[in-house]
Amino acid sequence: MILDITPTVSPRLGVWPGDTSLHRQILLDIAKGDNITLSTLKATVHLGAHADAPSHYGKKGETIEARDLSLYIGPCQVIRVPADPGTRIEPDGLPAITDPRVLIDTGTFPDPENWNEDFAALSPRLVDFLHEKGVRLVGIDTPSVDLQDSKDLPAHHAFLRHDMAILEGLVLKKVLAGRYELVALPLKLEGFDASPVRAILRPLGDAVNER
């Protein structure tokens, strides 16, 4: 069984205020008599489900094509952490951490096609805590691990300190908490600060899909 945790990429998909939404230019079109259909894509690389590269938030950070792919594939734990809008999640009261990848369902960014500014984020203390537990990748169901109005990006900088990986913009609302195999490989985009990913989960052990 494959669970797709990627939002559909379309011009309707929300992007960060001021960033570039998706534009498709159709160069050739079979429906109009051309021999093939051929499209050009223009969009932010922080598009829907995406992996941030450390170069996005650190001067000497690695760019996306240089990242270790083993970060983005392997055992993973989905946890549901209901959070108040506009707050940072702290480590207190978190379920036991069992896997090197953790996806956090905050429920605070319910519709990727209708941007809401008050999504929850991670506290730097939480990132430090997950690092101590051996976590190498954290994913979230919001557009950022920091709050929308954050300029100093303390959570991103905690990821930078620990060389951990970030996935943002995941769709987790139909996924039960539990253990999965995650596959979410970034494209090999030279010099880029992020890449869209097709993020999927395959249940491991006692995880059961609810749909």
Ligand SMILES: [Zn+2]
């Ligand atoms: Zn980010």
